[in-house]
Amino acid sequence: MVNTLTYFGHAAFMLTHDDQSIVFDPFFTGNTWDKAKAEDIKAQYIFVSHGHDDHYGDTEAIAKANDALVISTAEICQKAAQGGCKTHPLHLGGKVDLPFGSIRLVPAFHGAGVPGGHAAGCLVDFYGTHLYFAGDTCLYSDMKLHNRFGNLDYALLPIGDTYTMGIDDAALAASWVDATVTIPIHYKTWPVIDKEPGRFTALLEAKYKKSGLIVEPGTSIEL
Numbered sequence: 001m002v003n004t005l006t007y008f009g010h011a012a013f014m015l016t017h018d019d020q021s022i023v024f025d026p027f028f029t030g031n032t033w034d035k036a037k038a039e040d041i042k043a044q045y046i047f048v049s050h051g052h053d054d055h056y057g058d059t060e061a062i063a064k065a066n067d068a069l070v071i072s073t074a075e076i077c078q079k080a081a082q083g084g085c086k087t088h089p090l091h092l093g094g095k096v097d098l099p100f101g102s103i104r105l106v107p108a109f110h111g112a113g114v115p116g117g118h119a120a121g122c123l124v125d126f127y128g129t130h131l132y133f134a135g136d137t138c139l140y141s142d143m144k145l146h147n148r149f150g151n152l153d154y155a156l157l158p159i160g161d162t163y164t165m166g167i168d169d170a171a172l173a174a175s176w177v178d179a180t181v182t183i184p185i186h187y188k189t190w191p192v193i194d195k196e197p198g199r200f201t202a203l204l205e206a207k208y209k210k211s212g213l214i215v216e217p218g219t220s221i222e223l
């Protein structure tokens with residue numbers, strides 16, 4: 001059975017293998033892309049990068065409806081646990097092995113959205129697909145270390161500017177992360193991040209000879 005990635009727009013996406021799914025930053029209610037409803041999501045695991053509403057989103061409703069495990073920083077997990085969710089807290093650098101593979105929490109330089117916390121990204125091994133999800137972050141040179149455990153198949157990087165990297169920094173980041181395929185995210189949800197993913201993939205290919213892939217919100221790809 002193949003692994004698939006479904007992109008819902010903004011930073012919300014899901015990895016699926018047979019009946020096993022993990023959803024990332026499940027922002028559905030209020031997401032202007034409007035590609036799914038929280039009640040449509042069937043997942044055993046939820047990863048949350050940080051506490052801003054456009055990432056924490058519908059975490060509690062989905063977790064409780066699916067009896068799903070919330071994986072995030074300790075501070076986000078504390079918030080989710082208070083909301084009635086099962087959690088597995090990590091701190092930056094920590095990794096958890098789960099039936100699908102593993103998740104390792106990596107830094108993101110951004111606001112945490114909860115008191116005392118850090119924003120995060122993650123390195124995921126999902127049934128043998130290796131993926132870097134950057135969360136919301138600026139460019140930082142230690143992104144060069146994310147492939148130290150082996151080649152990354154996919155990287156999902158924000159390109160929308162204003163709140164995260166813009167296109168120029170995201171292309172440099174992609175060259176450093178050096179994943180086989182880089183997928184742009186976190187754009188066009190609101191006018192303030194109205195950046196063209198095609199400009200990102202064109203720059204990535206022209207300047208860094210790297211492959212970018214635009215996954216249209218509301219569609220899935222085989223990994």
Ligand code: NI
Nearest residue numbers: 050052110136
């Ligand atoms: Ni944010």
Ligand code: MN
Nearest residue numbers: 052054136163
């Ligand atoms: Mn955001």
